[in-house]
Amino acid sequence: MSTTTTTVPSAGPAAGSHSIFARLRTGDEIARLITFIFAASVVLISLLLIFELWRGSVLPRHKFGLHFFFTDVWDPIFDHFGARPFIYGTLITATVALVLAVPLGIGAAIFLAELAPQRISDTLQFFIDLLAAVPSVIYGLLGVFVVVPIMRQYVQPGLQHTLGFLPLFQGPAYGVGFLTAGFVLAIMVIPYIISVSREVLLSVPRNQREAALALGATRWESTWKVVLPFARTGIMGSVFLALARALGETMAVTMVIGNTPTISASLFSPGYTIAAVIANEFSEATSDLHVQSLVELGLVLFLLTFILNGLARLLIVVTAQRGSGTAQA
Amino acid sequence: MKRIAGKLLIFVAFCSLAVYLVSSIDLAEQTVLAQSTLLINGAGATFPYPIYSKWFDEYHKKYPNIQINYQSVGSGAGIKQVTEGTVDFGASDGPMNDDQLKAYRDKYGYGILHFPTVLGAVVPTYNIPGVKAALNFTPEALAGIYLGQVTKWNDPAISAANKGVNLPGENIVVVHRSDGSGTSYIWTDYLSKVSDEWKTKVGKGTSVNWPVGLGGKGNEGVTGLVKSTPNSIGYVELIYAAQNNIDYGAVKNASGAFVKANLASVSAAASSAAKEIPDDFRVSITNAPGKTAYPISSFTWLLIPEKFSDAAKRDAIKGFLKWALTDGQSYVENLSYAKLPKEIVAKESKVINSIQ
Numbered sequence: 001m002s003t004t005t006t007t008v009p010s011a012g013p014a015a016g017s018h019s020i021f022a023r024l025r026t027g028d029e030i031a032r033l034i035t036f037i038f039a040a041s042v043v044l045i046s047l048l049l050i051f052e053l054w055r056g057s058v059l060p061r062h063k064f065g066l067h068f069f070f071t072d073v074w075d076p077i078f079d080h081f082g083a084r085p086f087i088y089g090t091l092i093t094a095t096v097a098l099v100l101a102v103p104l105g106i107g108a109a110i111f112l113a114e115l116a117p118q119r120i121s122d123t124l125q126f127f128i129d130l131l132a133a134v135p136s137v138i139y140g141l142l143g144v145f146v147v148v149p150i151m152r153q154y155v156q157p158g159l160q161h162t163l164g165f166l167p168l169f170q171g172p173a174y175g176v177g178f179l180t181a182g183f184v185l186a187i188m189v190i191p192y193i194i195s196v197s198r199e200v201l202l203s204v205p206r207n208q209r210e211a212a213l214a215l216g217a218t219r220w221e222s223t224w225k226v227v228l229p230f231a232r233t234g235i236m237g238s239v240f241l242a243l244a245r246a247l248g249e250t251m252a253v254t255m256v257i258g259n260t261p262t263i264s265a266s267l268f269s270p271g272y273t274i275a276a277v278i279a280n281e282f283s284e285a286t287s288d289l290h291v292q293s294l295v296e297l298g299l300v301l302f303l304l305t306f307i308l309n310g311l312a313r314l315l316i317v318v319t320a321q322r323g324s325g326t327a328q329a
Numbered sequence: 330m331k332r333i334a335g336k337l338l339i340f341v342a343f344c345s346l347a348v349y350l351v352s353s354i355d356l357a358e359q360t361v362l363a364q365s366t367l368l369i370n371g372a373g374a375t376f377p378y379p380i381y382s383k384w385f386d387e388y389h390k391k392y393p394n395i396q397i398n399y400q401s402v403g404s405g406a407g408i409k410q411v412t413e414g415t416v417d418f419g420a421s422d423g424p425m426n427d428d429q430l431k432a433y434r435d436k437y438g439y440g441i442l443h444f445p446t447v448l449g450a451v452v453p454t455y456n457i458p459g460v461k462a463a464l465n466f467t468p469e470a471l472a473g474i475y476l477g478q479v480t481k482w483n484d485p486a487i488s489a490a491n492k493g494v495n496l497p498g499e500n501i502v503v504v505h506r507s508d509g510s511g512t513s514y515i516w517t518d519y520l521s522k523v524s525d526e527w528k529t530k531v532g533k534g535t536s537v538n539w540p541v542g543l544g545g546k547g548n549e550g551v552t553g554l555v556k557s558t559p560n561s562i563g564y565v566e567l568i569y570a571a572q573n574n575i576d577y578g579a580v581k582n583a584s585g586a587f588v589k590a591n592l593a594s595v596s597a598a599a600s601s602a603a604k605e606i607p608d609d610f611r612v613s614i615t616n617a618p619g620k621t622a623y624p625i626s627s628f629t630w631l632l633i634p635e636k637f638s639d640a641a642k643r644d645a646i647k648g649f650l651k652w653a654l655t656d657g658q659s660y661v662e663n664l665s666y667a668k669l670p671k672e673i674v675a676k677e678s679k680v681i682n683s684i685q
Binding site for chain 1: 402403404405406408409429500502507508509510511531532533534535536537538539542543544545546550553554557558
């Protein structure tokens with residue numbers, strides 16, 4: 001997302017005393033002003049958001065301070081609020097989702113962009129766009145009725161038998177929990193990864209591939225060693241888009257995660273995410289401290305996305321310097 | 330290319346004409362509405378929403394010049410909005426507490442009244458493979474299960490009340506509501522009354538810090554989890570259980586009888602509590618005395634300010650309340666809510682007259 005400053009060509013001989021009038025008449029200046037306002041509104045909205053979240057969370061910020069981040073208890077009756085299990089749940093589910101979705105998504109994008117015949121590629125792309133447009137509550141229902149029973153009956157016992165020595169796969173199998181939430185999230189974010197990555201791969205110049213092939217590389221070698229590195233920053237962009245969606249997803253997650261604020265190494269354990277607890281409790285929160293603690297959770301989620309996005313930017317800058325293709329995130 | 334552009338232009342022109350026509354009709358309608366209709370806005374609990382929307386609809390048919398809008402945004406939001414003055418009345422599944430009443434009085438100089446409208450109940454539902462019989466639950470068993478102390482289905486706390494039922498030695502999977510809700514309020518209010526440990530450790534509220542269990546969103550979320558998880562127990566509204574043919578257990582009441590929830594046993598709980606109902610109607614009827622009373626029952630309330638600056642609005646609301654408590658009660662049971670006992674209706678009528 002690089003800001004391109006288009007220098008308006010000066011209006012030739014008319015430039016001078018009539019310049020503003022002339023430029024207004026051609027519409028350039030007006031268009032410039034309007035688009036500038038649109039662009040500025042994005043910044044304004046972000047700032048307003050932070051300001052409102054900050055203003056709306058005065059009570060818990062004063063009462064708990066930094067303890068808010070390190071407390072595990074969430075008790076609306078006795079007014080103890082801590083964000084740690086929710087931050088943990090948000091990060092874990094997003095991580096599980098990306099671990100599952102990134103290889104699958106990028107693999108599919110490579111097939112669609114590099115290997116598949118045009119017609120198959122376009123047909124599949126249609127279905128992928130369709131998947132991206134499915135409302136998240138549908139994925140949630142799918143999770144509850146299909147994924148949860150399968151997880152409980154087959155996947156979780158299976159994992160326990162084979163990989164049960166890892167702390168990741170221990171404890172009772174409820175079906176709901178971090179793993180299921182991560183899995184459903186993975187299904188939801190894969191279309192984004194595929195769509196964006198495919199576009200990026202398709203935009204890699206043809207001569208890059210031809211050069212690699214001319215040097216004697218096989219089709220796969222040219223894809224793996226030339227095309228992918230060239231498109232690396234764009235693909236990372238798709239992954240971060242997916243991450244953003246995974247962090248903020250509410251409906252589908254709350255339906256399959258078990259909604260229990262726990263911190264557990266086991267992926268079978270039920271958990272809770274920031275977005276889910278806000279959606280669940282906001283409408284019925286009666287005490288001011290409860291409401292404001294939920295608002296502060298919103299602020300935490302905002303910061304979390306902010307930090308992760310910052311890291312993503314950094315990663316792109318660092319890898320771009322190591323000499324990949326043009327930055328086109 | 331040009332032809333397409335031309336067609337597009339015609340299309341756009343047509344669209345804008347259509348939009349213009351529709352919006353002018355809409356405007357005309359709105360002006361008519363504004364001239365003759367009295368709009369009253371309310372917001373609050375989701376649990377009584379079906380009966381409230383039925384009432385407002387029927388009342389509007391009866392008096393076309395009065396239109397009552399109701400947003401089912403939740404009890405907490407209902408209390409908040411009526412306190413902020415953004416709606417004319419609120420609705421809640423739990424009564425406002427003393428602090429909230431004081432905040433209201435401090436802000437306006439007059440108080441807010443509670444009017445019980447209908448009754449609801451919460452029932453325990455479970456899924457134990459091989460067990461078809463309706464189980465009996467003692468208060469100790471329910472509190473123990475939800476505190477995480479009774480962990481197996483064949484625990485004596487459960488099996489003693491269910492002679493002849495072959496309960497498995499499996500772990501109990503506890504399910505509760507994850508969203509803040511009046512249902513959880515009633516459930517935890519009951520557990521607080523029957524268990525001191527629950528009262529001091531967890532307390533009552535629309536959301537609490539559950540000692541154990543999985544959270545499901547909404548009645549449907551809890552039902553879904555219970556149905557798909559063997560050896561689980563959860564709680565749902567009676568209405569939801571009745572409408573979806575979900576089996577549920579009986580609960581031992583304060584008089585020592587095991588009672589299954591139905592409209593009669595819920596009304597019985599209100600009747601037995603009616604004698605001691607306080608003047609402001611803020612009363613919990615969980616664990617009510619009486620042999621036939623179902624112990625996990627509750628009123629749901631409308632929250633009406635004591636004073637209205639707009640006389641027309643005041644009269645409309647008073648008229649509606651009187652109608653809802655008399656003729657309006659005939660719609661109640663069709664929607665699986667329990668009716669208010671006569672004693673309470675009589676008492677409420679007096680309070681309605683005091684609205685200024």
